[in-house]
Every structure is written in C-alpha cells, then in structure tokens.
Amino acid sequence: MDMEEAFDEYNKMVASLQKIGLSQYEAKAFLAVVVLGVGNAEIIAQTAGIPRTSSYKVLDALEKKGFVVSSEGRPKIYKPEELSKIRDRFVSEVDELFDKLEFVHEYLMEKGEPQLVYTIYGRERVLRKLMEIVDLSDYELIISTPVFSEIRKALLKNLEQAVNRGVRVIIITSPNQKVPLNANIYRREGLIATDVVSDNKRALLASPALEACGYTDNPSLAEHLTNFIRIMLSQSEK
Secondary structure (H helix, E strand, O other): OOHHHHHHHHHHHHHHHHHOOOOHHHHHHHHHHHHHOOEEHHHHHHHHOOOHHHHHHHHHHHHHOOOEEEOOOOOOEEEEOOHHHHHHHHHHHHHHHHHHHHHHHHHHHHHOOOOOOEEEEOHHHHHHHHHHHHHHOOOEEEEEEOOHHHHHHHHHHHHHHHHHOOOEEEEEEOOOOOOOOOOEEEEOOOOOOEEEEEOOOEEEEEOOOOOEEEEEOOHHHHHHHHHHHHHHHOOOEO
16 A cells, blocks of 8 residues: 555544534544553654644644543653444443434334434534423433533523423433432443434434434424433433
8 A cells, every 4th residue: 555545544434423413533542542552641742733722722622532542640651542442332322322213213114204313413503403302301301311411502592491491301421421419320232323302292303413413393203302312311321
C-alpha cells in the first residue's frame, strides 16, 4: 500500500468512526491511540494532528464512550480499550437499534398506517422537540439514552418541573451519568440511541449525536414502544 492508498484508508476509517458517533477529533485521536498503543495527551495530539489544547477534552470524551482507558497520575497515560470489546458492544448496540426499527416497521405494516413517524433534522430542533415532549408529559416520561448528560444540560429545568408536577420520570442511562433528583434511575451499558416516550401518547427515537430523530404522536405506536423499552428495562439493574 502506497502513501496515497494509506491516506485514503485513514480517511475512510475516520469517516466510519464518525458514523458511529465520534467527532472528527475523537476519531483521529482514537486511531492515534490504536497506532501508538499507549501515550500521553501531547503525543496523541501530535500523532492525530489535532490541537494539543483540545486533546484532554477529546480523550476524556473517548474514555466516557468506552474507546480508551487511562491510568492515574500525571500526566495521564491513555491506551485503547480492547478492540474486541468495542466491536462486541457496537454489534450488540446495532442489533438492538435494528430490533427497534424492525419492530416499528412491522407494526406500521400490520396497521397499514402511513407516515406515522416524522423525521426531524438538526441538533437544536431535536432538543426543542425533546423539550416539548417533557413539557407535555402528564404522568410518565421514559428517557433511555447514553448521552443523558447532554440532555440534562439543555433540559434540566424542564425535567425538574416535570418531577415537581408529579410526572414519574424514568431514566435509563450509562453509568456515571448525572441525573435529576427524584427520578427513577436505571443504569445500562451498551445504549446507542436515545428513546423517549411520554404518557403512551408520543415517542421519539434519536441518533447517537442527537442530530436527527424520528417522532410520532400516534398513541398506539407510542404504547408499543413503551412496552419495548420496558422489556429492556426488565433486563437492567436499578
């Protein structure tokens, strides 16, 4: 493989990693860690070709997402998580995502009801729709997401108001994610998408980066999605 072919392959790997939820800097840093085997933030940034000032933030994000592990001490030393573990996790996550999609598809086919799921693009628009769902909730709100910390930043006030008005808020998220007080919290590894169901009336399924989502206000479909999430919930540890 010549340099041009190697560079093309490198760009393809960066693009592929972005498709599974990494930013461009995160993808480049992860590839650098894989190549180096072990290294500190400065060396990794230099190898990845990313700004040194962004390296700790990028590497901390990769650690939270389960792509790298770090050692205690100064400076921090990073190494890649076992690649087989990352692969197995994503295979499991993709299987789960397509199980949900197949479930929705089959349900719609059985009902013969067209255009029940509406697509929304853009992170800000997705967050606004999430805010709307939270504010409309009367008695129950289920949020299953690996990125609850990001939702919390945007919707903390709305979630607290929902809890205060008596809404039962159920949050299924990854370990170490901060959640509002008085919510029902379940920790689960391997989450990939964001699922939100409100009052068995409305539901939303968003991409890992919250850049696009499908939304429905069809009660029968929302109820079926609630049941699907409850099946997963029964397999989680509170």
